[in-house]
Amino acid sequence: MTDQPSPPANGGNRSNGQSRPTALPINILAQYLKDLSFENPRAPQSLMQGQPAPEISVQVDLETTTQAESVYEVTLKLRVEAKAGTDIVFLIEVSYAALLALTGLPAEHLRPVLLIEGPRLLFPFARAIIADATRNGGYPALLLNPIDFAELYRRQSENA
Numbered sequence: 197m198t199d200q201p202s203p204p205a206n207g208g209n210r211s212n213g214q215s216r217p218t219a220l221p222i223n224i225l226a227q228y229l230k231d232l233s234f235e236n237p238r239a240p241q242s243l244m245q246g247q248p249a250p251e252i253s254v255q256v257d258l259e260t261t262t263q264a265e266s267v268y269e270v271t272l273k274l275r276v277e278a279k280a281g282t283d284i285v286f287l288i289e290v291s292y293a294a295l296l297a298l299t300g301l302p303a304e305h306l307r308p309v310l311l312i313e314g315p316r317l318l319f320p321f322a323r324a325i326i327a328d329a330t331r332n333g334g335y336p337a338l339l340l341n342p343i344d345f346a347e348l349y350r351r352q353s354e355n356a
Contacts, residue, residue, distance in 0.1 A: 221298055221299050221300045221301050222296055222297070222298060222309065222313060222314075222317075223296065223297040223298075223299070224294055224295070224296060224317065225267065225294075225295040225296065225297055226294065226295045227292070227293065227294040227295075227317075227318065227321065228292075228293055228294070229290070229291070229292055229293075229325065230271060230291040230292065230293050231289065231290070231291040232288075232289070232290055232291075232325065232329070233287070233288065233289040233290075234286065234287070234288050234329045234332075234333055235284070235286060235287040235288075236285075236286050236333050236334070237284055237286075237287075238280075238283060238284070238285055238286075239333070239334060240334075242280070242285045242286070243334045243335075247280070248280060250278035250279055250280045250285040250286075251278070251279050251280070252276065252277070252278050252338070253276070253277050253279075254274065254275070254276050254340060255274070255275040255276075255277075256272070256273070256274060256343060256348065257273040257275075258270070258271065258272060258273070258311055258314075258315055259271040259273070260307075260310045260311065260314070263295060266297055266298055266299050267295060267296070267297050267298075268295070268296050268298060268310055268314075269293055269294070269295055269296075270293060270294055270296055270310055270311075270314030270315065270318065271291055271292070271293040272290075272291070272292050272293070272314075272315045272318040272319065272322055273289070273290070273291045274288070274289070274290045274292075274322055274326065274340070275287075275288070275289050276288040276289075276326060276338065276340070278335075278338075286330065286333055286335065288326055288329050288330070288338075290322050290325050290326060290329075292318050292321055292322040292325065293318070294314065294317065294318055296310070296314055298310075308349060311345065311348075311349050311352075312345045312346050312349050313345075315343075315345045316345050319342070319343060319345075323339065323340045326338055326340060327339055
């Protein structure tokens with residue numbers, strides 16, 4: 197007795213009438229660091245052994261601008277502040293951007309794609325810049341938790 201491969205469950209038709217999910221029509225033309233600031237006002241005291249871990253706060257801002265027909269700049273701005281009590285231990289401000297070409301996208305989908313998918317693509321790079329800056333500033337590398345840009349967009353839309 198030989199083993200025969202079983203036919204596909206849909207009778208041989210692999211497409212089974214369903215369309216495959218299509219990729220978003222996003223083309224990254226360029227990505228770049230627009231601005232980086234690292235302040236370490238309490239160094240070297242803040243770097244001494246036995247210092248308590250600072251309290252970290254993160255602020256997120258997004259900007260979009262039209263650069264040409266179907267070409268948009270998306271800028272992810274992150275501000276990270278570390279405090280010990282009322283004293284600032286370190287402050288990082290990063291603006292990381294990309295030029296995105298969006299073609300074949302219905303107008304009603306433009307804003308969500310720019311404000312959800314754009315920063316989702318940029319975040320890992322901005323996160324790495326922040327990790328490097330904190331490490332180069334004498335602290336353990338700060339690895340930001342992922343940000344749910346869809347949830348941020350939803351909340352912003354509800355407040356508008």
